Amino acid sequence: MRVTATVTALQQLAASVRSGFDIPVIGITGSNGKTIVKEWLYQLLKDRFSIVRSPGSYNSQIGVPLSVWKMNDQHTLGIFEAGISEPGEMESLERIIRPTVGIFTNIGEAHNQGFLNSRQKINEKLQLFRHAEVLIYCKDYYELNEAIQLFSQTVRKSSDKPLQLISWSQKTEAALQILSIRKEQGRTEIEGLFQDRKVSVQIPFVDAASVENAINCWCYMLYAAIPDEEIADGMALLKPIAMRLEIRQGDNNTIVINDAYNSDLTSLQIALDTLQQQNMTAQTVILSDMLQTGRAEVALYSELSEILQKRGIRRFIGIGNALTHYSHLFDANKDLQKYFFRDTADFLRHFKDFVFENEAVLLKGSRSFAFEKISLLLEQRIHQTVMTVNLSAMVQNLQVFRRRLKPGTRTMVMVKASSYGSGGHEVARVLEQSGVDYLTVAYADEGVALRKAGIELPIMVMSPSIDAFDRMILWRLEPELFNMRSLTHFVAVAENIGVKDYPVHIKLDTGMHRLGFMESDLDELTAYLDKCSCLRIASVFSHLAAADDQAHRAFTQQQAGLFQRMCGKLSDALGYRPLMHLCNTAGIVQYPEYHFDMVRLGLGLYGIDSSGSLNNQLRQISALKTVIAQIKEVDAGETIGYSRKGKVDRHKRIATICIGYADGYPRALSRGNAYVMISNKPAPLIGIIAMDMCMVDITDIDQVQEGDEVIIFGDALPIQQLADWAGTIPYEIMTGISQRVKRVYINETQ
Template structure:
């Protein structure tokens, strides 16, 4: 057991404060993921965009009492705590994990390669757990921080550890090897991923293979010649090559499975439940490991028959009775539960939080200890209700000291539980695959037709961090969530932005701000279009209006009397939309001095042409005018308000005009208006629907309203469940628009209807119920916009609110 007093020796650090006697249970590296405060130790890591030291006091206030720092920290502000000073908090984290690993003499499988690491890890875990007590990385925790957090899970009950390791530059793998200390290795393959970080493919192989520098046996595919050249003699190989230890003699594909004939001592036949090349390769790595470890063919076949596609994302969906459901129904282990609970704890839409959980299918010697720990995790995450499904949870139900219900099977729960009891809450559904919890999610989901807008919150975070990388550390950030967050969902996006500590949110109307306030958003919110009838809501919900002319100024003063309110002054420097003009400034200063109950939080303006170089001169003229006018106002105020001028394109093109704050809009949602840095952004949205019906049309027949679609030959058409009421513009009619179906573009035929659209699928093998992409990975929003001569903003914001939104993180 590692205690705080031993950390100085492990990390070569200096104990500054030692006043807390609790044990170290959890390693915390992200201050936002700190609901495991009791027994947690926080490593304050200084990164490119975030400095963990800034959040030490807030973590202390949440109950964290153990800290590892690399900067001087005022110990008197942390009474009753432990404080360790080190040269590098990251290196200290890795040293602690290394020391922890060295306490256990168990088999550890180390996995690396360009692709397939996570799949191989997950499948190998599924194959091993019926026979041995195993532990693995949660999700894709394979980085310099993720690996230490993963290895920390090892305890005296485990017999096997399965850990993947990923690197992007030379020198990283030695650190991960020292932490994982694998006894057996798996090298999946080599490909172009992270090529930019290495001088050559050979160097990348050498760097990745450093994971196995103290490992006697490494499993790999001998057909990968570059890997074979490096590992030959050390590896335990499989492949078609005659010298492979496990030789592939024959491979037969059919519609649903792949039959592989393997020679290893004698001949073995395995039926793999996949037909794609990547899944077959990943599965053969696992089969080879199992053969290497002496498992018999029948046991291996039984295991691989139960393998399923690894579901690597958490999905947040609207649910019945004004609730949300978090869908995580494909695996259930303790580390995965911690990640899911962490995600649950970030959702502020409702205070009430429920967890529907299955038995944890990890073979552990002490199940009472396991479920005691589950109860502690649920309480720490402020879960208000648990529904446990499975014989083990039912057996240990007395361990759970909260509102609790238990059922032996999923079918029992669906039949017996009162679903009207779910109301105004966040519901995490977390279950092992065998419990088929997807049936529960389908029951809880809000019933809307088959069109969905998927929103990738990881991509949104990537885009946020890109724009932050273009800002000075002291510059503040306002993010626009108006227009339903550009169609992406104001509340859900705002919740993520609050988690990532942006400084301000911007909405168009007071009602948008009220919804955010009612659902747990406490960030400052600027309202861009206030009206007299919204003043009561502005005041009640502490929303901050934009004041852009004397009419709205006087109406606001009349409403407030002497009551205070924070406001934002809009100046018109050339956009000629809203804002005070130069001739208004003296009068405006006089009114501000007279009515000191108005606190000016910011002064701002808007560049009219920041996205086009042809308007650079005009943009600079606007900036000069803004400097002059805002300066005059500030000279006559008793405090210094923030100033902001640039929007998304301006953040990239005009760093000299960032002032105190910048406003991020469309860029957050994956569209770089300048097109200069589009490659740095990730699309966050994918609009998809389903085929409702397929018809065969003969030459000369017509399709749709006004008979606009004419069959020039015999053809096959499909009706898809999307129309202009969903945001698929009528301008896409008659071949202008296209959708993506099974790797091919299918044009619209006839007029787009209100709720449906017909597409030409002649030559495409499709069935009713198949998924169709309207825009996303294969058909971009920019392509869709260009088809109808509009801008991507319109495509995004036109997606109707009746279209179901699904939010996910990988």
């Protein structure tokens, strides 16, 4: 049967599957924590129920129906998460999930794009619970509590069964009133009052997000009348959830893809896609037994063998009793190097027998196999300071700008300076997969590195050296030509090599006065171009000097007028019309009338909008984190750091953290107004920032320990704030992060 709307058909089929089962179903939504709450509920309830749940973070318009489709007659409980990006989407997901119990984890700034405000976002998410019997949520989110109260009194008022609200709060009366939260030695003890009796649990985490997620799970366990002792035992054994696939640099020129979260064929296919996008000639898959799939093992591992063969995987390391027992099922694949071990410890004993170099390695295993031990051996140990780059957030930012373009307008994306410090080929590869039209680098060497990494998109080089023109032609890089000197040199090289119609880009100076042909140069330029058969003008462009400042709007309009006039003269002389592009990130937002044929997206892709118009829609894609090396008690009258600049006026606790100006943390922040975030609280810098270390005041932050995470910038501390403190711009902060800082690439499944 052929359908016209494939997603709609998939959703209708999944809704039909769901209608055939009369079992409890938990539906989870919220800004953050959905997957963790789902997975922790699974850990807590798997001995009582046969559970079907969303794989990974399958919470989208496609992910939800694929999740619900897994329901079968053996299941006695369903746990599904639902996420939306714009109004109207939750109604479709509600028809598929039909939860009997709902959990609204929290409300925050995540995924605000597509909604007028947070209230609209809450109301849209609440549509998931139109037919639920119970809703669990935290009463301390004021706007969320207000919206839920109104929802239960209006939308659900006419229902046969009124919605039962089970709230929890640290501040006021609630179904579960939190009396105390005590953190000690990596664990948190939580005491509460539920139905006039005191209850308590202990969890092996201390961060605020884990505490919140655990309490949401606790509320469900209490509602379900699970015995207190069983709840306490389960909560004490909660395991961390590796939420996202991570791409890390390994030793010996390897790329390590760490998806050691769960193991099933659906998520394996997604991970294999990422593995094969790395453009490495050799690929190794390290996989554990696939637990609790509900399938016969012979069929499961036979299909796995076929998948590896179709994907062309050359080396496979299977870990677990089941894989070892069924190792013969992989014999049909004669090209596969295969090795099997009973458990992770057995493999680690033989680790030295394997050589991992010049390849991509996928780690995919169930949590019980502790694949993090393998990851530690494979990953490159550079520094305790790490910058994470969220590639999924970057794609979301790209879509924010694409929605502002007219159909047919092309997109050129800046990936110069290693994608503003975020990583060259890693970012470029995702952009290529996302369908951008052009990439732009500053120098030829950057473009060559992208070509060597397998990037096939057209690449413009903005500051080409005349000595690199022959190399650029060899690597299919397209130069920006900005004066007669660069033009004549390139023509000489092109004619010597013998190329015809080679694409180049002509830069016009319309007021920036940095690089480019002036209007007075056009006659000489067109006369010269008329004699050149080796070139084809792919585009003509200029750069707006002040698109982000409305005080200079008249000047920007003057630039645009001059640009159009100069482009007209060039096109008339050439006999054809090259692509025209003028707008940078700020111009895309502020001047839609000047989008022309193509726009150039730069800083906005990375989550920063200098115009200030889109900051509530963009996600900062990078986070810089380090750790505490040492904590000291320092008495009043002592000083901290070089030149004794850090004065201690009272007894203080001082933490030394593993970052300094050699990592790109500006020494200018030593002026006394900057801070880092530790345990979600600001820790002010004290003293002078050194090359590799700096010190912060943690006197007023409880339960801080050596080894704790420190956020330099990220969601809780925007990079714009650091730039303001340092008296500079976000570009300088981003591009200044040292290469000794390890980059970790995150790819979420939203």
